[in-house]
Amino acid sequence: MGQYALNINGVTHQIDVAADTPLLWVLRDTLGLVGTKYGCGIGSCGACMVHLNGLPTRACMTPVSTVGRKKVLTIEGLTAHGDHPLQTAWQELDVPQCGYCQGGQIMSAAALLKETANPTDAEIDDAMAGNLCRCATYQRIRAGIHRAAEISAKQEVKS
Numbered sequence: 531m532g533q534y535a536l537n538i539n540g541v542t543h544q545i546d547v548a549a550d551t552p553l554l555w556v557l558r559d560t561l562g563l564v565g566t567k568y569g570c571g572i573g574s575c576g577a578c579m580v581h582l583n584g585l586p587t588r589a590c591m592t593p594v595s596t597v598g599r600k601k602v603l604t605i606e607g608l609t610a611h612g613d614h615p616l617q618t619a620w621q622e623l624d625v626p627q628c629g630y631c632q633g634g635q636i637m638s639a640a641a642l643l644k645e646t647a648n649p650t651d652a653e654i655d656d657a658m659a660g661n662l663c664r665c666a667t668y669q670r671i672r673a674g675i676h677r678a679a680e681i682s683a684k685q686e687v688k689s
Contacts, residue, residue, distance in 0.1 A: 534594055538563070539607025549595035553587075554578045556594050557604060565605035565633045569662070576661030579634035580604050586641040586660075605633040608640060615685065616640055619677035627665035635661050639675045648679050 536543050538561065545560050557563040557580070566589050569577030573591040580589045581603040608614045616636045619625070626632045635658070642649055642657035649657070654675050663671065 532595065534597070536594070536597055536602060537599070538602040539604055540601075545594070547594055549593060551594045552590050553580070553592040553594055553597060553602070554589035557589060557602075563604050563606050567630060567633055569631065569634070574660075574662070575631070576634040576638060577631045579637040579661065581637060581641060584641070584644065586638050603637075605637055608636070614640065615678040615681035616643070616674065618681055619674045623670060623674050623677055625667060625670045625674040627667050631661060631663050635663065635671055639671075639678065642675070643679060643682060647682065649675065 531546050532549050534545050534547065536545060536556070538557070543561060545556060547556055547560060554566060554568060557566045558568070566580055567577040568590065569575035571590050573588045576588065578589040579586050581587065582592070582597065582600045584601075584603075608617070614636075616639050620632065620636065638658055638661050639654075642654065646653055651672060654672050658668075658671065658675075
């Protein structure tokens, strides 16, 4: 067991877990942040996507001992009130079917929109290629990302 101080969603948490414990289990089991899902455990589905220092990272493949001082952002920390443009777009367009993968989908999309304000279909497909949706809502996910880009652009104009 080891002591770790993790910055998760802007709050420092002191945890005592084995060094090889995946970040996913720290988030879900130790801290109760269950928006990050277990999908495959081998890093191929993207349901466990979080951001480490702003970069999309698979929490199931990230040992807690490698996190160090990096800032961890989960779906719960994306906004205080669940009103991120992606979350708004997802609701407007009824993007998810079962919803299981959507936290990971949104976290990957958030990283894309942070880098590319108005992505093309090809850029979206490339950025989202590592996220699987068993319900195959890929067209709705793409539409949701385009809609979130529109919402973000409108918010910037108001600022």
